Amino acid sequence: MKKSLPFFIFLFLISCLGQMSSDLYLPALPTMRDFFQVSEHIVQLSLAIYMLGFSLSHLVYGSISDYVGRKNPLIVGLGICLAGTLLCQLSHHIDALMIGRFLQGAGAGAGAALFLSILSDVYQGNALAKISSFFIIARVILLASSPLVGSYLLYFFGWRACFTFLFFYTVICFLGSIFIFKETHLTAQPQTVSFSRIAKTLWILLTHPVFMCYAFCVMLAFGGILAWLTILPFLLQDVVGLTPIQFGSISAVAGLFFIIGGCINALWVEKMGFQKMLKIGLIIMLIGGAIMLAFGVSHVVNTIVIILPVIIYITGSSLIFSNAYAGAMQSFSNVAGAAGAVFGFLQILGGAMASFFMSMTSTYNQIPLSLALLLSAALALVVVRRQRTVF
Numbered sequence: 001m002k003k004s005l006p007f008f009i010f011l012f013l014i015s016c017l018g019q020m021s022s023d024l025y026l027p028a029l030p031t032m033r034d035f036f037q038v039s040e041h042i043v044q045l046s047l048a049i050y051m052l053g054f055s056l057s058h059l060v061y062g063s064i065s066d067y068v069g070r071k072n073p074l075i076v077g078l079g080i081c082l083a084g085t086l087l088c089q090l091s092h093h094i095d096a097l098m099i100g101r102f103l104q105g106a107g108a109g110a111g112a113a114l115f116l117s118i119l120s121d122v123y124q125g126n127a128l129a130k131i132s133s134f135f136i137i138a139r140v141i142l143l144a145s146s147p148l149v150g151s152y153l154l155y156f157f158g159w160r161a162c163f164t165f166l167f168f169y170t171v172i173c174f175l176g177s178i179f180i181f182k183e184t185h186l187t188a189q190p191q192t193v194s195f196s197r198i199a200k201t202l203w204i205l206l207t208h209p210v211f212m213c214y215a216f217c218v219m220l221a222f223g224g225i226l227a228w229l230t231i232l233p234f235l236l237q238d239v240v241g242l243t244p245i246q247f248g249s250i251s252a253v254a255g256l257f258f259i260i261g262g263c264i265n266a267l268w269v270e271k272m273g274f275q276k277m278l279k280i281g282l283i284i285m286l287i288g289g290a291i292m293l294a295f296g297v298s299h300v301v302n303t304i305v306i307i308l309p310v311i312i313y314i315t316g317s318s319l320i321f322s323n324a325y326a327g328a329m330q331s332f333s334n335v336a337g338a339a340g341a342v343f344g345f346l347q348i349l350g351g352a353m354a355s356f357f358m359s360m361t362s363t364y365n366q367i368p369l370s371l372a373l374l375l376s377a378a379l380a381l382v383v384v385r386r387q388r389t390v391f
Contacts, residue, residue: 010176011118014074014111015135016142017081017173021108021166022050022229023146026251027244028159029233035159036094040238044230044359049098050105051226051352055345057109062117062341063198069185070114070121071177077110078174085170089163104166111173113344121184136322137259144255151248201335205342214328215343216383217278219350220376221320224285226351227358227372228310234363240303250307257311261318274323281319282381288312289374296367306366313373320380321347 025032026047033043061073084103091097123131153161205211236242236250261281269277292309295301325343332339354372361368 006176006180010173010180011115012135012138013169013176014078014173015115016111016139017078017170018054018105018108018112019139019143020146020169021081021085021104022047022054023143023251024150024153024166025159025162026147026229026233027151027237027248028154028162030237031154031159031244032097036097038094040234040363041359042094044234045356046097046101047226047230048352048355048359050101051348051355053102053105054109054112055105055348055352057106058113058341058344058348059202060341061110061113062344063202063338065114065117065185066335066338069183070118071181071183074110074114074177074181075174077107078170078177079107081107081110082167082170082174083107085163085167089160089167108170109344109348112348113341116340118184121186136262140255140258140262144252144258147251147255148245148248151244154244198338201338202342205332205335205339208331211328211332211339211342213383214324215346217282217320217380218324218343218347220380221281221285221317221350222347223350223354224289224313224373224376225317226355227376228313228369230355230358231361231363231366231369232306232310235306235366235369236303239301239364240306242303250303254307254311254314257314258318261315262322264315265319265322269323274326277319278323278327279381279384281316281323282377282384284316284319285313285377286316286374286381288314288316289370289372289377292366292370293374296365296370299365301365306369309370309373313377316377 029043030040032046033040036043057077061077065073081104084100084105084107087100088097088104089100091100119131119135149165150162153165157164232251233247236247237244242250265277265281272280288309288311291312292306295305295309328343329339354376358368358372
């Protein structure tokens with residue numbers, strides 16, 4: 001089924017909306033802390049609350065779309081995201097910001113939950129793998145640059161400009177869902193919606209040892225990523241002394257190493273198998289956390305000793321997501337929407353939990369962050385060793 005360029009642009013934009021909404025405002029967190037006159041722990045919670053809404057929404061959009069199609073859930077979700085983004089932009093009290101962030105996450109989850117299902121509706125087999133590869137590379141480039149874009153918006157226009165940018169970005173996605181996107185799930189049967197059947201499917205997935213082993217690896221890897229996203233704006237700006245623009249630039253460079261890891265995986269996965277590549281990724285993540293901890297206990301705190309271990313961790317984590325997704329989905333192609341929804345829910349839930357716990361810690365040095373990175377990789381390796389039916 002041939003699709004037009006506007007379709008691919010639209011799909012690319014909705015696939016990036018969720019992560020853009022979480023990352024764009026990161027350089028502004030210290031400024032927002034001062035504006036709302038709250039502690040850094042409180043303003044960090046805005047990221048955890050966003051991720052909570054983002055994760056829960058996956059279960060709704062993915063499961064429902066198998067019955068009612070992709071278009072209507074997408075329109076509803078983007079409308080909710082618009083309302084939440086506007087509330088964030090206009091907020092003058094921290095409570096309003098928190099409510100807006102939850103709504104923003106709950107709405108943005110529609111794009112993240114459905115874009116893979118939409119691709120699988122249109123393409124299969126090698127064609128799907130090829131198109132997905134292009135999407136992954138393009139998305140990582142855009143998402144890696146999000147903190148840098150946010151830092152310039154903050155510098156020239158203030159922290160509200162980050163949410164103004166996201167508002168117009170979401171408007172484009174919302175209009176595209178109405179006027180550009182045509183329903184791709186043509187066999188949808190709304191009259192067959194059965195919430196008991198949906199609940200049964202979700203329970204089967206959540207209790208399936210192989211599926212949950214892969215999902216748990218991704219949950220922990222994404223938790224580590226959200227841990228450093230929560231801590232680094234304060235650690236690098238307040239403690240090390242970087243400007244918001246310097247922080248955004250370094251974050252962009254670090255994010256690009258996800259592409260390097262993805263290229264390594266693409267070159268070696270057929271030769272070594274996705275299970276072995278996943279274990280290699282976990283070991284690399286463990287090394288990154290250990291290096292950061294070593295510098296932390298040595299009382300060495302500077303940009304290089306913080307970012308280098310983060311880059312190592314990111315490179316390792318890039319070997320986790322695609323390989324774990326392939327392993328988890330191989331037995332559930334008949335309920336791809338629900339399986340993708342549960343997988344995405346658990347991944348983002350791991351990020352929300354990590355962000356919440358990290359918001360409760362001190363940012364005077366990198367030791368709390370290093371422990372989070374080390375623990376996430378170690379736990380995932382334990383799960384992998386115990387689940388011998390997978391590896």
